[in-house]
Amino acid sequence: MRVLVTALLTLALLGCSKPQDQEVAAQPQQLHQWKLVTSWPKNFPGLGMAPERFAERVNQMSNGRLTITVYGAGDLLPAFEVFDAVSQGTAEMGHSAAYYWKGKVPAAQFFSTLPFGMNAQEMNSWLSYGGGMALWHEVYAPFGIKPLAGGNTGVQMGGWFNKEINSLEDFKGLKMRLPGLGGEVLARLGGVPVTLPGRELFTALQTGAIDATEWVGPYNDLAFGLHKAATYYYYPGWHEPGTTLEFIVNQKAYDALPADLQAIVVSASQAVNQDMLDEYTMRNIDALHALVQDHGVQLRRFPDDVLEALRLASAQVVAEQAASDAQMKKVYDSYRNFYQGVRRYHKISEEAYNQARGPIEQD
Amino acid sequence: MRVLVTALLTLALLGCSKPQDQEVAAQPQQLHQWKLVTSWPKNFPGLGMAPERFAERVNQMSNGRLTITVYGAGDLLPAFEVFDAVSQGTAEMGHSAAYYWKGKVPAAQFFSTLPFGMNAQEMNSWLSYGGGMALWHEVYAPFGIKPLAGGNTGVQMGGWFNKEINSLEDFKGLKMRLPGLGGEVLARLGGVPVTLPGRELFTALQTGAIDATEWVGPYNDLAFGLHKAATYYYYPGWHEPGTTLEFIVNQKAYDALPADLQAIVVSASQAVNQDMLDEYTMRNIDALHALVQDHGVQLRRFPDDVLEALRLASAQVVAEQAASDAQMKKVYDSYRNFYQGVRRYHKISEEAYNQARGPIEQD
Incomplete structure (x- = not known):
């Protein structure tokens, strides 16, 4: 850290010429x-x-x-x-x-x-x-x-796939770039989680080194050109909500x-x-529009039973991790307590309202 | 505006005693x-x-x-x-x-x-x-x-009622405190919108001067004691989302x-x-818990057909207002264009994720 020391002298309405009247409050300040x-x-x-x-x-x-x-x-x-x-x-x-x-x-x-x-x-x-x-x-x-x-x-997107996910069977042996806890959940369902930096995703997907990848959402995914290496774009991003x-x-x-x-x-x-x-x-609004309208990307929602299995495996993985470390357990208890309360409230506010909004105009 | 003028003189590492060396950058500043x-x-x-x-x-x-x-x-x-x-x-x-x-x-x-x-x-x-x-x-x-x-x-709450809303018929003649555009929507469905300041709501509801009222949400509503003047607490707050x-x-x-x-x-x-x-x-999480668990408030969701009618009437009211004023039309067009885009994106992100979260633990 470079510190440049400057003395700022507060001279209320006065100059140096009348020192006897100055209310000088020295305020040494640093840049x-x-x-x-x-x-x-x-x-x-x-x-x-x-x-x-x-x-x-x-x-x-x-x-x-x-x-x-x-x-x-x-x-x-x-x-x-x-x-x-x-x-x-x-x-x-x-x-x-x-x-x-x-x-x-x-x-x-x-x-x-x-x-x-x-x-x-x-x-x-x-x-x-x-x-x-x-x-x-x-x-x-x-x-x-x-x-x-x-x-x-x-909420992020669920990722890019070159085959449709119709059932849990489709995760078996699937090599997917999915780091962290999401990757551990995938492994429980028989998939093969891979960790790769973002800049390598396009090539890995295009060459078949991986079968699928998640990244962020439409804005960042479009910029990486992932739609040129995969056909199906899945939602929701259960792993990073x-x-x-x-x-x-x-x-x-x-x-x-x-x-x-x-x-x-x-x-x-x-x-x-x-x-x-x-x-x-x-930016995701605009990028989603471009992906679907201009690039012909196929949007797909994970099937209900797949989401259910992902949800149950996620709860297991998180609970097991929390049980393995005292500090993690303390944070987990706070998180979980708040989460249960906020879900009850959002169920009758944000979520209930979303459901009441009905179909999207001109969809 | 009272302005107290103070002169701040920057004297870089120097005092008034060596005026010849000063790099005085006068920075007159006001309080x-x-x-x-x-x-x-x-x-x-x-x-x-x-x-x-x-x-x-x-x-x-x-x-x-x-x-x-x-x-x-x-x-x-x-x-x-x-x-x-x-x-x-x-x-x-x-x-x-x-x-x-x-x-x-x-x-x-x-x-x-x-x-x-x-x-x-x-x-x-x-x-x-x-x-x-x-x-x-x-x-x-x-x-x-x-x-x-x-x-x-x-998202606010739908309001406090002393009778259940089972159909559109129940809005006929209903005197409800519901200001602004929400009130105009209520009027289209045969209700009688009333404008009252917040501090008068409790008494108006308790004395029967009004049949129903909305206010904000659990936190503010609990503080006003509205649960002591009405039995049913409706959601979602379609009028103030x-x-x-x-x-x-x-x-x-x-x-x-x-x-x-x-x-x-x-x-x-x-x-x-x-x-x-x-x-x-x-605070709404805690207040909702208190209202339901401690005060026995009955939570109710507006029926589907009521929400549908409110939604259609709302679209009419807003469109009519927008058509009546050139500036309003300009803002309405921007709002509506963004809204349609964001609903498409949130449908596959926030909303799809909420739906995938499944039942609430210990509910």
Whole structure:
């Protein structure tokens, strides 16, 4: 961190010529320059725009007293070294997703997304008012990291397939790129989960190295050209129903900020947290239209019995993981308690309303 | 607006004793004190907390350079004079809901909520990325007002009734507190819409002056004690499926702010816009539980044919209104175009996922 020290002297309506009248309240202030490392290519659509917009807002609101330089994955360090870099203070901030750190912090997964878990609106409420954020702080505190919600993709898509999924039998032996807990669920149903970085998906799918892949949603999937390598586009994305991204801040760097800049960092992250979902929603509308109308993609819903089996296996996998680790169990209990309550409420509000909206015009 | 002028002189690492070495960049800055008038009682749960939290964030982020005093309805001026007061500059800001100004600005209704219109997630995207905010600016510009989204209640409840609604016949002659477009829809179905302020609802319902009323949702409805005056609590709230609240700013006052304070006002409003929905979601979970478990409230879903009739009448009412006013037609076209697109996308994402979640545990 480069620190430029500037002394700002408040001289209320007075100049240096009348020292005896000055109400000089010395306010020594620092100009802070931070590095923000991310798990996405620089300016990657959707995910990668959140850190850019965050840095821009902070720069504007602080009048340049806190400037943040955003580095794409591979620029300063590899995509999955973001957490360690922020923990060690190599970078003051990072933008990533909590489930990437499950090898180090198993409980982190609950702060991104769970198969058949909460959607974006529910995650936001759990984090802000349901105790989730306090637990997230607790989980990251040993690493000297302060977490902040950093965007949401909304419900993702179920993925790209070259054969139709008509029954559970069709998952047997299916090689699908599906990392994390979703992959473990697939394995329970006889599939073969594969982990591959996003940039390799198109080639792997086109060459038949994998039979299927999920990525994000229409906007990001169209940009990767996945529709040129697969025919069927399945929904819903049961494995990532509202993925929360994260800003992570080196706690010492945060503590070294004056209170106004701390408040600016927090409010800017909240504004960007909503902004990402707002943007994804709009861009997914347009991308879905292009995929179906211009590229002839075949939309398919997973059959009921397949979704039911995925749901039961997901509950098993999550419960087993939670039982294996005391901290994970603590977070799981909070998540599960909130989830049951919010589902009861959303059943008679958001969900009941959606059902009442009837058919879509001109569909 | 009271303006306290303070001169901040930047003296880089130097004091007044060495004037010849000073790189004095004079930054004359003002301390701004704003008044924010609202349409809610001071600190009213939910709605009234948004302006308080907004003022607190702005104060923190600006390090006291912009302080905002929040006035409840009736403190400085009546609840429904907020728009005029901000337009005239009597107050620099207001917090209210756009549909209150429909008598003066018919198109304003689109920026709060429409019967059978968009939900919170959809409204946020339309406003931020679908052209909605630009139109909102255009609609308020003649009044010298800059609008900002200022929170969302989520899908509201359908209201409190002392008789069950089994068919459309039950709406005939029903005196229900249901203001705005929702009330006009009720009238088409033979009901008698009544406009009453929130504080009068309990007594009106208890004395039989009205047969039914809607208010907001479990959190606000429980606080008003409406469950003591009615037996049946209906859902979903077809008439307010995701009400956007508004911050309105006197354009001249906003233009007089330096760029950093302008950015702080905008980001603080966005953070608070999400914060309100986060809080409502959590508090509605708890309030719904209390209403059903502790107070024996009977939850009822409007019958399918009633919802269908309400939906068709709503489409008629909104289309007729839009056709009556050129500006309203312009906003309606944007709203409707976005709505059709987002419904197609949410049908295979948010809605399809909700349907796949299956039964609620321990229900």
